[in-house]
Amino acid sequence: MNQPDQSQVISSAPGATTTAAAKGPTVILTGDRPTGPLHLGHYVGSLRNRVTYQDDYKQFIMLADSQALTDNMEDVNKVHRNVVEVALDYLAVGIDPAKSTILIQSQIPELAELTFYYLNLVTVARLERNPTVKAEIVLRGFERDIPAGFLTYPASQAADISAFKASIVPVGEDQIPMIEQTNEIVRRFNRLANREILVECKALVPEIGRLPGTDGKAKMSKSLGNTINLGATAADITAAVKKVYTDPLHLRVEDPGHLEGNVAFIYLDAFDPEKDKLEEMKAHYVRGGLGDSIVKKRLEVVLQEMLAPIRARREELAQDKGYIMQMLKEGTFRAREVAARTADEVKAALGLSYF
Amino acid sequence: MNQPDQSQVISSAPGATTTAAAKGPTVILTGDRPTGPLHLGHYVGSLRNRVTYQDDYKQFIMLADSQALTDNMEDVNKVHRNVVEVALDYLAVGIDPAKSTILIQSQIPELAELTFYYLNLVTVARLERNPTVKAEIVLRGFERDIPAGFLTYPASQAADISAFKASIVPVGEDQIPMIEQTNEIVRRFNRLANREILVECKALVPEIGRLPGTDGKAKMSKSLGNTINLGATAADITAAVKKVYTDPLHLRVEDPGHLEGNVAFIYLDAFDPEKDKLEEMKAHYVRGGLGDSIVKKRLEVVLQEMLAPIRARREELAQDKGYIMQMLKEGTFRAREVAARTADEVKAALGLSYF
Numbered sequence: 157m158n159q160p161d162q163s164q165v166i167s168s169a170p171g172a173t174t175t176a177a178a179k180g181p182t183v184i185l186t187g188d189r190p191t192g193p194l195h196l197g198h199y200v201g202s203l204r205n206r207v208t209y210q211d212d213y214k215q216f217i218m219l220a221d222s223q224a225l226t227d228n229m230e231d232v233n234k235v236h237r238n239v240v241e242v243a244l245d246y247l248a249v250g251i252d253p254a255k256s257t258i259l260i261q262s263q264i265p266e267l268a269e270l271t272f273y274y275l276n277l278v279t280v281a282r283l284e285r286n287p288t289v290k291a292e293i294v295l296r297g298f299e300r301d302i303p304a305g306f307l308t309y310p311a312s313q314a315a316d317i318s319a320f321k322a323s324i325v326p327v328g329e330d331q332i333p334m335i336e337q338t339n340e341i342v343r344r345f346n347r348l349a350n351r352e353i354l355v356e357c358k359a360l361v362p363e364i365g366r367l368p369g370t371d372g373k374a375k376m377s378k379s380l381g382n383t384i385n386l387g388a389t390a391a392d393i394t395a396a397v398k399k400v401y402t403d404p405l406h407l408r409v410e411d412p413g414h415l416e417g418n419v420a421f422i423y424l425d426a427f428d429p430e431k432d433k434l435e436e437m438k439a440h441y442v443r444g445g446l447g448d449s450i451v452k453k454r455l456e457v458v459l460q461e462m463l464a465p466i467r468a469r470r471e472e473l474a475q476d477k478g479y480i481m482q483m484l485k486e487g488t489f490r491a492r493e494v495a496a497r498t499a500d501e502v503k504a505a506l507g508l509s510y511f
Numbered sequence: 512m513n514q515p516d517q518s519q520v521i522s523s524a525p526g527a528t529t530t531a532a533a534k535g536p537t538v539i540l541t542g543d544r545p546t547g548p549l550h551l552g553h554y555v556g557s558l559r560n561r562v563t564y565q566d567d568y569k570q571f572i573m574l575a576d577s578q579a580l581t582d583n584m585e586d587v588n589k590v591h592r593n594v595v596e597v598a599l600d601y602l603a604v605g606i607d608p609a610k611s612t613i614l615i616q617s618q619i620p621e622l623a624e625l626t627f628y629y630l631n632l633v634t635v636a637r638l639e640r641n642p643t644v645k646a647e648i649v650l651r652g653f654e655r656d657i658p659a660g661f662l663t664y665p666a667s668q669a670a671d672i673s674a675f676k677a678s679i680v681p682v683g684e685d686q687i688p689m690i691e692q693t694n695e696i697v698r699r700f701n702r703l704a705n706r707e708i709l710v711e712c713k714a715l716v717p718e719i720g721r722l723p724g725t726d727g728k729a730k731m732s733k734s735l736g737n738t739i740n741l742g743a744t745a746a747d748i749t750a751a752v753k754k755v756y757t758d759p760l761h762l763r764v765e766d767p768g769h770l771e772g773n774v775a776f777i778y779l780d781a782f783d784p785e786k787d788k789l790e791e792m793k794a795h796y797v798r799g800g801l802g803d804s805i806v807k808k809r810l811e812v813v814l815q816e817m818l819a820p821i822r823a824r825r826e827e828l829a830q831d832k833g834y835i836m837q838m839l840k841e842g843t844f845r846a847r848e849v850a851a852r853t854a855d856e857v858k859a860a861l862g863l864s865y866f
Contacts, residue, residue, distance in 0.1 A: 221863060222863070235863075236862030263866070269624070272623035272626055272627065276580060276658050276659070278659050279659065304630040304634065305630035348587075481865065485865075511839075
């Protein structure tokens with residue numbers, strides 16, 4: 157159980173035609189827990205891909221506010237506020253609400269309904285064995301006081317994925333057990349219904365993995381203060397780049413430098429559009445004779461150029477909160493129609509249709 | 512934790528005015544899992560009281576089909592079919608849909624929504640300590656393979672009770688821990704919301720406890736085949752009374768008889784309207800000289816008289832399934848309006864209102 161089943165994973169997005177087992181376009185579900193503004197780590201790991209996916213797939217992007225509450229019950233306003241912030245991030249990076257359906261999880265009661273029924277299709281022992289849940293329980297320090305909503309959130313994820321009949325779910329490597337659990341529930345339900353009502357899904361693990369924090373720590377995270385947010389000001393970016401972790405052994409310009417764990421180069425690999433020049437710069441750095449200040453200067457140019465239009469668009473959109481709310485309302489409405497159809501099918505198969 | 516907290520229990524229904532802490536009429540929630548036709552045990556333990564309650568309280572009666580599924584996932588048609596059967600039983604005994612609101616649980620998605628949020632307000636450890644849940648896990652032989660929906664069903668019960676802001680919940684003694692758990696969730700939520708949005712409830716334990724089976728076993732139960740259903744035919748009743756367990760030591764008519772555990776007399780105590788004559792009969796039986804056949808003859812008269820009009824009304828109603836479905840639809844609709852208001856309040860307090 158601890159070894160992810162690689163048959164449920166795809167490493168790059170297949171063509172829309174090859175995975176469309178069911179009729180209709182291939183559906184992809186992605187989303188974020190709205191607990192803070194999005195940053196470069198999100199951009200590399202998911203947002204940038206979504207801008208591409210929306211042309212190839214029917215894409216649903218979920219603002220998972222109900223799920224965020226499972227461990228933010230004591231700060232409900234944070235979640236509420238960040239729904240709009242994250243929506244601004246989405247539009248600012250080029251997610252197009254005409255191509256992607258952006259929805260707010262809590263506003264689709266059918267997701268809670270499906271969760272409710274799926275809880276009958278998974279045992280407590282199985283949830284307790286889920287490696288992702290186990291790891292997150294340790295991470296959050298719950299110990300024995302695990303909120304029931306936290307232990308059972310794989311059923312909620314299965315509801316989110318299956319409600320939209322998504323067959324592709326972009327996730328990090330650590331989330332693959334959640335996809336397996338979803339597919340177990342899907343299969344168990346279909347067997348019970350004696351029909352292929354729900355759709356199995358595959359994890360799509362992005363090629364570029366997690367972006368390290370500016371301090372060199374493995375993960376960019378708001379709580380570690382090592383992020384560069386998508387809405388960062390020019391001054392924020394300058395300050396962050398100055399502190400970026402490089403090679404601690406590279407003391408003098410003429411010394412050979414190291415690329416491994418060197419955050420400046422990891423970011424340049426991720427964002428510098430001029431790949432050839434970057435390769436030359438890397439070779440120079442490894443040889444010796446290239447100072448960190450030159451590398452950081454380049455990084456600053458790259459990040460400022462990349463983030464300036466995103467920030468500008470974000471600021472412009474933030475002026476018109478009415479538009480953002482209307483966009484969220486329409487996306488949620490469209491998504492709810494899909495989820496309600498699935499919930500109706502599920503309930504009918506369970507004998508819960510009367511009128 | 513194993514000792515029910517008696518402060519959360521009332522032994523007889525208080526006047527409507529004394530418990531109405533909140534504004535508006537006192538609300539009572541009752542219901543049944545629709546897994547089979549109702550029998551004399553239900554009549555004594557709950558149905559008969561509901562006919563009285565509906566004049567004193569705002570009464571919601573829930574057909575708990577979703578809850579019944581937690582351990583009937585392999586026989587979903589049974590639950591579907593019995594929703595109508597139980598509704599027929601309700602109307603046949605005198606529950607009046609103009610006074611009581613009869614609702615189907617699964618048709619009110621807000622109950623699943625509230626369950627979803629309440630799961631964040633209770634820990635796994637707390638659910639595992641719930642004595643009612645523990646006992647039912649043993650009863651159903653789940654051992655380690657407990658469906659998650661079964662472990663978490665106290666959250667679902669809290670949702671059902673609180674959705675209608677019920678302050679009185681008639682339950683058996685064994686269900687008191689469920690009421691305590693509901694009140695814990697209610698208090699935790701109100702503290703979080705910093706307002707008295709949800710209402711605490713009290714268990715109302717009926718004065719006449721559980722009716723034994725016709726075979727003398729402690730509980731009347733379909734699976735034991737020791738019931739007399741409300742829709743029983745005259746011949747069913749005759750056959751059942753013949754087999755009713757009396758006093759195994761009462762071998763000859765002239766022997767003194769015993770009343771303890773004597774099902775014929777327990778049923779007469781519950782149903783014979785002529786109390787004085789019954790007391791005379793008991794005295795005679797204890798003294799000796801009164802045969803079981805006389806006692807059973809009286810029991811048959813009493814049961815036939817009581818059940819004949821119920822059966823006739825049931826048969827009449829069963830002719831018009833359209834009426835029953837319409838009644839259920841209207842009741843469910845009215846109930847949903849109330850539950851949706853509560854769900855809106857709960858979600859608003861959790862910061863989950865946007866549009």
